[in-house]
Amino acid sequence: xxxxxxxxxxxxxxxxxxxxxKNRNNQILGGxxxxxxxxxxxxxxxxxGDLGLDKIEESEDVFTIGAMTTxxxxxxxxxxxxxxxxxxxxxxxxxxxxxxxxxxxxxxxLYSRFGFSDVLTAFLCxxxxxxxxxxxxxxxAKFVQMPYMRDxxxxxxxxxxxxxxxxxxxxxxxxxxxxxxxxxxxxxxxYVICVGARPYKAVRFEIEKLAVEEVxxxxxxxxxxxxxxxxxxxxxxxxxxxxxxxxxxQLEGKVCK
Numbered sequence: 001x002x003x004x005x006x007x008x009x010x011x012x013x014x015x016x017x018x019x020x021x022k023n024r025n026n027q028i029l030g031g032x033x034x035x036x037x038x039x040x041x042x043x044x045x046x047x048x049g050d051l052g053l054d055k056i057e058e059s060e061d062v063f064t065i066g067a068m069t070t071x072x073x074x075x076x077x078x079x080x081x082x083x084x085x086x087x088x089x090x091x092x093x094x095x096x097x098x099x100x101x102x103x104x105x106x107x108x109x110l111y112s113r114f115g116f117s118d119v120l121t122a123f124l125c126x127x128x129x130x131x132x133x134x135x136x137x138x139x140x141a142k143f144v145q146m147p148y149m150r151d152x153x154x155x156x157x158x159x160x161x162x163x164x165x166x167x168x169x170x171x172x173x174x175x176x177x178x179x180x181x182x183x184x185x186x187x188x189x190x191y192v193i194c195v196g197a198r199p200y201k202a203v204r205f206e207i208e209k210l211a212v213e214e215v216x217x218x219x220x221x222x223x224x225x226x227x228x229x230x231x232x233x234x235x236x237x238x239x240x241x242x243x244x245x246x247x248x249x250q251l252e253g254k255v256c257k
Contacts, residue, residue, distance in 0.1 A: 002036050009047040013133050013154060019046050021150050028152060030108025031070065033100055053107070053154060056080060063158040067107025071119065072098060074106060083160060084126065087167035087183060091122035094174050107153040113144060113201045116177045120144070121196035122167050123156065124204050125183035131155040141204050163187055166250035168243045169197070172230070179231040180239040184247040191251070193219050193244060198236060199228040212252070216244040 010016035020026050026044040027035070053066035056077055063080055071092045074080070081089045095101055095118060109119040110130060124144065129137045133152040140156070169181035178197040185192045190209035196202030203223060207215050225236045 002038055003041045004045045005042065006044045007047065008044060009050055011050060013048075013051060013152065016046050016048060016051070017133050017152055019044055020152065024150070030068075030105045030111075031103040033104045033108075034112070034114075048152070061160055063160070065106055065156045065158065067105060067111075067153040067155060069106045070102055071095060071104045071106070071109070072101040074119075075101060080158075084158075085165040087122050087125075087165045090167045091118040091169075091181070091183070094169075094171060095119075096175050106156060110140070110143075110156065111153050115200045116197050117202070118167075118169060118178055118181050118196070121181045121183050121194050121202040123158075124194040124196075124202050125165060125185045125192050127159040127161055127163075129157045129159075131157060144201065144204075164251045166247040168246045168250075170239055170243065177230065180236050180243060182240070182243040182247050184244075184251055186251055191215060191248065193247075195219065195223050195240060198223060198225050199230065200224065200226065212245060212248045215248060216241045219244050 008019060010019065016028065020028060023043050025042060026046065027042045029035070029045050029047050048068055053068040055066050056069060056073065057064045058079055075089050075092045092101060106119065109117055110123065113120060123140060128140050130140055130143045131137050131154050133154055135149065135151050163186045165183070165185045167183045169178040171178050180198060181196045183194045191207050193205045193207060194202050205219055205222065207218055220237060220240045223240060225233045227233045
């Protein structure tokens with residue numbers, strides 16, 4: 001059971017960070033979708049709901065997305081999804097249900113770096129940065145590899161480019177967690193391929209442009225996979241090849257999205 005001794009609705013990021021670093025057991029509240037399932041005592045729970053971090057702002061060069069933006073807002077944002085070939089919508093539309101997607105936040109999804117996260121896999125293939133209150137601006141690809149730290153994600157900055165993007169996953173049912181997910185995008189030298197729910201957190205590969213089958217083989221050979229209650233390592237290995245082929249064919253315009 002989750003127990004909270006003190007609840008504070010922070011009035012500034014400065015206040016929130018000071019509370020967070022005062023005690024290593026203090027906790028920022030995101031959407032509470034997973035935190036509420038834990039058995040732990042939180043001395044001070046910090047709510048960022050009054051800080052205006054739930055907006056998506058677009059400029060000529062970037063989308064700036066507040067960390068408290070819900071997955072449902074990401075799913076339904078027309079301009080963002082049109083730009084990214086709808087991979088953000090595709091990555092979240094089957095996550096449990098609309099009620100949960102109205103609670104779960106982008107910041108919580110990326111900070112936690114869950115192994116099963118479809119959101120992390122989708123954003124990892126984009127050219128984007130996370131903005132930390134204390135740590136500054138860090139590329140998401142680098143942030144994913146960093147150890148957990150006492151900091152606050154305030155925004156995610158997605159840089160606009162003309163590259164194509166695609167996302168695919170396999171689930172046992174429409175609202176279940178993915179057995180495996182893959183996102184991909186093109187770049188000047190070839191492809192970015194990201195593999196998640198393997199069952200570890202998503203990893204990113206940059207592969208020079210080869211034939212589709214060759215790229216699938218490279219990814220299948222290099223990605224580390226394992227067993228869990230949802231799928232075996234051997235089954236995931238087969239899924240890597242199939243989903244990699246699917247996203248690459250989408251990038252090349254050979255199949256409908």
